[in-house]
Amino acid sequence: MTEPLRRPRRSSGRTTLADVARDAGVSPITVSRALRGERSVDPVLVQRVRAAADALGYVPDPAARALASQRSSQVLVLVPLLSNTLFVDLLEAVHRTLFPAGYRPLIGVTHYDAAEEELLLNTYLPHRPAGLLVTGFDRSETARQLIAHSGVPCVHLMETSRAEGVHCVGFSQVDAGAAITRHLLDRGRRRIAFCAAQLDPRTLQRGDGYRRCLREAGLYDPALELLSPERSSISLGARLFEDMLRRMPDIDAIFFCNDDIAQGGLLAANRLQVAVPQRIAVAGFNDLAGSDQMVPPLTTVRTPRGEVGRAGAAMLLGLMEGEPVQSSCVTLGYELVVRGST
Template sequence: MTVQKNDKNSRASGRPTLNEVAQRAGVSPITASRALRGVSSVAEALVLKVQEAARELGYVANPAARALASAQSHSVVVLVPSLSNQLFVDTLEAIHGVLRPQGLEVLIGNFHYSRDEEETLIRNYLAYQPRGMLLTGFERTESARRMVESSGIPCVYMMDLDNSPGLHCVGFSQLRAGAAAAEHLLARGRRRLAYVGAQLDQRTLLRGEGFRRALQQAGCYDPALELLTPRPSSVGLGGELFRQLLASQPDVDGIFFGNDDLAQGALLEALRSGIPVPERVAVVGFNDLPSSEFMVPRLSSIRTPRQAIGQRAAEQLLALIGGRAVAEPVVDLGFELMVRESS
């Protein structure tokens, strides 16, 4: 009986191989691999030939086998707390636009604002030996923190800032953003100012803290005007909390909402209830979502640089992956107060 040798070029599994794709396209296996991963240095004509060969053969890449062969994957892990929030969708699009042309696959994990879920995702994804990680904020379990630190994998943090040695991060000051909202409402002559927040992740709490400090400095802080709930942020919840706040604190004349969807819900509820905004109560949101400038009245909001954060964080991670020094490990991209009709 003759035993056929099963080398790396064989099709013992019945699946087409990368070598067969390369042969059909008339290129080397390395070029075929780079073309299929979207590496920008491969000529467009060759990319098209390789893609056509892969389609004809029904070839599907095996990233696990590729990582095993090279002892290194071509993936970057990105963990965000929500995929329904436009903030993180915009950030992910920017990250993908930077990493994909470099032949890196983006593995997205959604931990639903749960530190335990994030810990599980980190543990699972580290098993794939990613080239780098992009994490949201600095609030996570001690176990997750130790796993990231001991992995030796380059990591960049997004959305918040921390000047601790050895950390790389891109974001803005949540504290200063909250203070800016308070200062704007105070400048409008409002004195009974409320903060309404939901979800209550660390960044939401920091915005509230910045708002609180500004009011304390102005001598008009009232803890009864803070309305916080761990429930998921939504337009419907915003309307509900608006009704609740005005029922319990009828003299409130300005409200800062920790997210735009809450503020949008408040504006819709005010419209239904005949409550004039900003004459009766001024409203300011946070994140300046695309629909905010089309609300009635148009919503004033803190515009956050979500696309720029994704781009700069991904660029910083590429430098770390390439072993290059990062001149500015902490990048503060700031924010912008968009003043419109609601305040």
């Protein structure tokens, strides 16, 4: 049987969306919608389109798609680190929200570096992504202007602001830092140290909450703070615990700014035979994996990073689709998780 004649493809030899449409017997717009995963397309047509695309070896051209529709399917997501499971949880929720709606997250890692964030914005904003998700509000004036003048809908994650025109989803880091400190006071602790790493804006806000709470109680002592610019890690937490105990042997509690350094502190306490919580209470922040398995289990603040990712992506979807957003600032709160270490 003689094969039907097909129109010649573009000079590059690349299979086009029109080729797939012709083989599947549908319109090019139906092919586009089917391959984007839009739920409005009949599943039978989706199967036919995908079979034709596979047979022809079709690879979508994102640039051509954006040019043809005057709309990109990419959403730029900027996070500080991928080594911190907090941001991995956030990204997972963002992906699960955006992908079924036909949008593809494009991840940029800033490493808490303002110049690196500027470079990422200068690299990707000219491609006109459909939307932008950024972490917090601490960035250079250049980066702020790039975002403001891009015309790209933007939602800020992990922190909140009531500033006009700002869209954000998060919780008060200051209030959460005060809450865990207040818990230690309620447990009868009076010499409460604060050990912090990385010193990013959200860590410093937790420190602000710690100071506010102790000042209100008339117990604040700046000598009880140990701040390290090093990246947060279990090994650093062990060192901070030992350093603080050596400098201030009369402390009766330590609030660590993140669970990984708190876990390191607990391991150091066990190695040094320092009784927790009898001699020193230990508290962390973020309720990372393994904190409930420490000896003793770690008291911490559970932060809603998955829900922040989901709600932030949902807010951005509304902005990208031109739908009204009920509230430009969504505060999700936090949960104090009391375990055996306090």
